[in-house]
Amino acid sequence: MEAQPLVSVIIIFLNGEEFIDEAIQSVLGQSYQKWELLLVDDGSTDRSIEIAKKYIEQYPNKIYYLEHEKHQNCGMSASRNLGIRHSKGKYVAFLDADDVWLPHKLEQQVKLMEAHPEVGLLCGPALWWYGWTGKAEDFQFDYVEKLIEPSDNPFIEPPRLVTKAPIPCPSTLLIRREALDRVGGFEETFRGLYEDQAFYAKVYLEVPVLVGSECLIKYRQHANSCCSVALDSGQKSVKNLFFLNWLENYLAGKGLQETEFWQDIQKQLWPYRQPVLYNLTRWTRHFVQEIKRRWKSIVQKALPAKL
Numbered sequence: 001m002e003a004q005p006l007v008s009v010i011i012i013f014l015n016g017e018e019f020i021d022e023a024i025q026s027v028l029g030q031s032y033q034k035w036e037l038l039l040v041d042d043g044s045t046d047r048s049i050e051i052a053k054k055y056i057e058q059y060p061n062k063i064y065y066l067e068h069e070k071h072q073n074c075g076m077s078a079s080r081n082l083g084i085r086h087s088k089g090k091y092v093a094f095l096d097a098d099d100v101w102l103p104h105k106l107e108q109q110v111k112l113m114e115a116h117p118e119v120g121l122l123c124g125p126a127l128w129w130y131g132w133t134g135k136a137e138d139f140q141f142d143y144v145e146k147l148i149e150p151s152d153n154p155f156i157e158p159p160r161l162v163t164k165a166p167i168p169c170p171s172t173l174l175i176r177r178e179a180l181d182r183v184g185g186f187e188e189t190f191r192g193l194y195e196d197q198a199f200y201a202k203v204y205l206e207v208p209v210l211v212g213s214e215c216l217i218k219y220r221q222h223a224n225s226c227c228s229v230a231l232d233s234g235q236k237s238v239k240n241l242f243f244l245n246w247l248e249n250y251l252a253g254k255g256l257q258e259t260e261f262w263q264d265i266q267k268q269l270w271p272y273r274q275p276v277l278y279n280l281t282r283w284t285r286h287f288v289q290e291i292k293r294r295w296k297s298i299v300q301k302a303l304p305a306k307l
Helices: 020-028 048-058 076-086 105-115 177-183 195-206 226-232 236-253 260-273 275-302
Strands: 007-013 035-041 063-067 091-094 121-123 127-129 174-176 209-211 217-220
Touching: 007 020, 007 076, 007 105, 020 035, 020 048, 035 048, 035 076, 048 063, 063 076, 076 195, 091 105, 091 177, 105 121, 105 174, 174 177, 177 195, 195 236, 236 260, 260 275
Parallel strands: 007 035, 007 091, 035 063, 121 209, 127 217
Antiparallel strands: 091 174, 121 174
């Protein structure tokens, strides 16, 4: 690379005092240093504000603090969009306040993006990090996710439906600013679940995506994460229906009703829109399989034993 491009790093946080310091330190520890860091407060009431402002004082032209009007809680999508609006970089990277980057994350990804100017977004596998607790029993659960098979093409060409493409951890992303402008950022109607899927749906339909093979982040697993809280509260089914309805409308707005994408979404919506028929079909299928199993058992018992 001749001139290093600026990377805008966006960390959104809501009462993240337990982990945000470690996240910020992982940005400071990057081997690639041409970055700005935007800390976006989504209405915190704990010490995370104090921690964020401490870094702003130490790095006044490098780290910036943002918040919503009247210190409101507006959700992850709105907070990421606030950071995007104030970003100046050629590339934008997201780091959740409870995750950690490995030291060469930005260096490796910027090098790849500069080598592939046709690519709009770069993502990669993450370490699902249970061992952050330091407890021996938690280390055994650590694993690196597999986004694609080694034999698969790492270049994903648009248009591609999100249900048939990887759903990476947002902390792995590096995206061109022009690609963000093209897709319109994150969908602010989503809060709690499916923010990421809605964003990826727009990206996969519009720009080429490159899936890297190297694990460059630690994706912390804990009970207080936004995803865990939403799943524990039983919101997944309702949120999934909301996402599918949104995606159907989005595809219709793009004029994609006569595509395999549209047919795939209709199949996923069918159980919600025809619950009685769907359950009857499931029961019938189960009944037929059970009859076949019992008939096979009867036939086998009736056959003469081998000599």
